[in-house]
Amino acid sequence: MSSTHRLFFALWPDEALRSELDERARSVQAVAEDGKAVPRDNLHITLRFLGSLSDEQAGRAEAAAARVRNRDVELVLDRAGFWPQPRVLWLGCSDTPDPLLGVVADLNTELGGEGFDLRSRPYKPHVTVARGVTVAEAPPVIEPLTWRAERFCLVRSHTDGPISEYEIVGEWSLID
Numbered sequence: 001m002s003s004t005h006r007l008f009f010a011l012w013p014d015e016a017l018r019s020e021l022d023e024r025a026r027s028v029q030a031v032a033e034d035g036k037a038v039p040r041d042n043l044h045i046t047l048r049f050l051g052s053l054s055d056e057q058a059g060r061a062e063a064a065a066a067r068v069r070n071r072d073v074e075l076v077l078d079r080a081g082f083w084p085q086p087r088v089l090w091l092g093c094s095d096t097p098d099p100l101l102g103v104v105a106d107l108n109t110e111l112g113g114e115g116f117d118l119r120s121r122p123y124k125p126h127v128t129v130a131r132g133v134t135v136a137e138a139p140p141v142i143e144p145l146t147w148r149a150e151r152f153c154l155v156r157s158h159t160d161g162p163i164s165e166y167e168i169v170g171e172w173s174l175i176d
């Protein structure tokens, strides 16, 4: 029997970075009057959301990912903001580094070669720290946080409970 999986590619922090990210996230979450804080273990940067895929499509997404390599990604999270639509508080970069845009472009090209839609929407890297927020003061200035990404991941999202749970189902190095 075939099944579907809700999948996305992401930069996933290691434990040390996750602690730092969580500390920045807490200070920003404090400005929201409502909504839900993203739990520590869920903090990440999406590279490309795929949606619900069959086993066969997931295999093609993995084949595409395996062809993305050699991008030395270092980004600095140095700002926080609020998007009233889709009501999220986030951490982001004043300057998006070219290698990060390169990974996303390579991924999209390789996915296109595997029959996935080509994306034309501008990519805005961010770490979502709260969702469903309707009222927020101006987010505080954050202490810059450097993230050197040595790998990227394919992540499965389980959305059946009150809070999404994420499971890493594939992982590729960016620095070979």
Ligand code: 2AM
Pocket (backbone or CB within 6 Å): 008, 045, 046, 049, 088, 127, 128, 157
């Ligand atoms: P967000 O954090 O900015 O909401 C898993 O849902 C991840 O994929 C989230 O990080 C989410 O980004 C991202 N994503 C991008 N497009 C999405 C979509 N159409 N539906 C759900 N998640 C999406």
